[in-house]
Amino acid sequence: MLSQYQTAFLKYMEGQLPQKSPLSLYEPASYIMQLGGKRIRPVLALLAADAVDNSFEKALPAALAVEVFHNFSLVHDDIMDEAPLRRGKETVHQKWDANTGILSGDVMLVWAYECLNSYSGNLFKELTLLFSATARKVCEGQQYDMDFPNQEVVSKQEYLKMIEYKTAVLLGCSLQMGALVGGLSKSSSQSFYNFGIELGLAFQLQDDYLDAFGNPETFGKQIGGDIIENKKTMLYLLALEMSDSSDRDILKKHFESTPSNPSEKIEQVKNIFLRSGAVEEIQQMMKMYTEKALVEVEQFSINEDKKKVFKAFALELMERKL
Structure with missing residues (x-):
């Protein structure tokens, strides 16, 4: 069922790719947009609109706004991280240069807002307010993530706030924008946003877990990458809190x-994660946030059959089947 949204979105997106001059500005933007990915965010916007109004076509501009913003943030993140690859292909700054990446990213942010010009009146205002608040939080989340390596102590609460802002809010925004376009009010669409937040937290915590204990063939990333980079993930924070003094010292030195x-x-780090009980704890957290997401679905102002689609989406996402 979700494939129809993905197909429709990709067709719409291809027709909206910038064919403007100077090519050196717009070609990198088109390049990053066509690198692939699961398109989860735009699919969620279309799914929400369809669930509310039995039609998803009018949510295509909002879905594109979210996807353009997401890819804009990736262009700039890759420059900050000096990442050579994105989805198995050269990053924009690697294929062109850092200055091109910065400027093309900037114009993508403008483009994302231009997508919302398809709407008018109170709907335009609500979408723009939500989109702007989300964009600000994504930037704040990225800054928290950049600050953590220089902090001697990072609390679990700080880490959860970082992943909420950096990852989960854009899922929540996608869903609420779709619900708003479908005709729901700001208050009645809030549960869609909440569903995205809870699911985003569960998904990112699972990402932390899979980075250490996932199957490299299905995970799609190098196993142990976070450990190599000394990232203070939730697994690390839990192990630090739950280990005895000897393991805690070893973990800090590593x-x-x-x-x-x-x-x-x-x-050695993975063994400490296991010994400390951090692995069981993060699995419990993943389960808790997934269950909280499923509770939010019950608040949706849609029929029961459509609620089942959201529940199935949540479970499939957490099983990495999407």
């Missing part, structure tokens, strides 16, 4: 080191 061959470091 996260201050960058060995040329990190395989032993990865193995």
